[in-house]
Amino acid sequence: MAYEAKDYGKLIGMEGFSEALLKNHFTLYQGYVTNTNKVLDILGQMLAEGKSATPEYAELKRRLGWEFNGMRLHEYYFENLGGKGGIDQAGKLAARLAADFGSVEAWEKDFKATGAMRGIGWAVLYQDSASGRLMNFWINEHDTAHPAGCTPVLIMDVFEHAFMLDYGLKRADYIEAFFRNIDWKAAEARLK
Secondary structure (H helix, E strand, C coil), X not given: CCCCCXXXXXXXXXXXXXXXXXXXXXXXXXXXXXXXXXXXXXXXXXXXXXXXXXXXHHHHHHHHHHHHHHHHXXXXXXXXXXXXXXXXXXCHHHHHHHHHHCCHHHHHHHHHHHHCCCCCCXXXXXXXXXXXXXXXXXXXXXXXXXXXXXXXEEEEECCHHHCHHHHCCCHXXXXXXXXXXXXXXXXXXXXX
């Protein structure tokens, strides 16, 4: 069963994100969906043809993580955008953030600092499925550094394509715009 690109057109008009930036970002995401399907199809053909012991098969298996995670992380990212207003201070996400970071404000400071680090990648709030603890992680590439057994709760894309068209090198301004547009209900719904 092929993956299909989801429509995130409802985000057009979101404060702090130009239509051009969002449409470019949607096109990039659609490429990950297309390439995930292509890689899966080719791997399936190679397996059926007995070519699973080849270097080409091995490289495609490695590439699958890049394409699939590129697709999925963008979906999480777009799905936790489009909100208005702040976090529900009486909600379970705020309570968990306060328990694990000392306060929602301390978590936000750490998350923003994570997203502002030099380099390209993702800032991700993960929940450890074993302990329930929330932790902010820097994910440098789509296919590496994801903590095993953890669920992504809030995802911020900090590759240049996510902000440079609108903000140039002012990543901090993009991060502020991201925070003004978080759909906190979507993030909270990911908690276990």
